[in-house]
Amino acid sequence: MGFIDQDTIDLGSGSKILILSLNNPESRNSMTREMGLEFKKIIDGLLEMSEKQKPRAVILTGKNGIFSAGGNFELLKSFSTKDFETNKKSMFEFYNLFLSVRKLDIPVICAANGHAIGAGFSLTLACDIRIFANEGKYQFNFVKLGIHPGMGSSYIVKELFGAHLANRLLFLAESLSGEDAFRMGLCNDSVPQKEVLGRATEFAIALSESAPLALSELKKNTYDRDKLEAALKKEAESQARNFISADFKETIKAIEQKRKPHFKGI
Structure with a gap:
């Protein structure tokens, strides 16, 4: 069984939009x-793919x-049972798998049709454009689990929204609704859950009307990939250090016992 479903929307004249859906029903699309x-x-x-083969936009959503x-x-x-060097290597490789999306020279719209937690x-x-569900829960919960933020969040949030908002989201680990996120400027729109994919499709169609080569060059110049890569290395090292701490072992026990963890800073 695959974990990513693929669908297409035909725009005519050989153009299309690709829809990628995370699909891991046994663990709520966990990564x-x-x-x-x-x-x-x-x-x-x-x-x-050649330029003619590529979709005009990609929509990333969840089942x-x-x-x-x-x-x-x-x-x-499993990280709590492994050594520092193994975890550092594993986390760097793991996050790069998903952040490969940043290498795409095609516009990517995230249709976050429900909760999006942590990674x-x-x-x-x-992604380049984001549509959230009003009813969704959006949260960077890393520090509440006893680990440094990962998946590039320590850099990407600051890159997009500045240090002030990044500190609020990452340090306080606030849980936001889609409407909260929209008011804070974290997404481009927030709509009822059943309308998220449709709204994302509207954005994708609008993007398809622009010149692909111009959009491709724009994407190359919008993000600093070298700084993201450096941040991923720092995150992997920090998380690897956290994974062997007593606090992280306490996190695992607390989750299994369905209670809040009691951290001691060791």
Whole structure:
């Protein structure tokens, strides 16, 4: 079974929009290495296409009434049993699988049709345009789990919104509705859940009316990939250090016992 569903919208004259849907129903579209490998394979395939073959835009969304619950619990739990160097390497490779979306020279619209937590929230911000569901929950919950923010969030949030808002989102780990996120400027629109994909499609069609080569050059000049790569290395090192801490082991126990963790700073 695959973890990424693919659909297309035919625009006529050989043009199309590609829809990629995260689909891991057993764990609320949580992000696993297997899903990441499949995701990167699709992105690599798009990068290898000729200009005529490429879709005019990509929509990234989720199945099962949710975008993504973020990091898979069993994957997180496994890090607590591994050493620092192994975890540092694993996290850097893992986040790069999903952040391959930043390498695309095609506009990417995130139709976050439900909750996007932690790494899932980070993935929405790695896209160019974002539509959130009013009813959705959007949160960077990393520090509440005893780990440094990951999936490039420590850089991407600041890159997009500045240090003031980045500190609020990452340090306080606030849970926001889609309407909250829209008021704060974190997404381009927030609509009822059932309308998210339709609204994203409207944006995709609008983008398809612009020159592909011009949009491709614009994407190259909009984001600083070198700085993101450097941030990922720092995140991987910080998370690897956190994974071997007593606080992270407390996080795992608290989740399994369905209670709040009691951190001691060790």
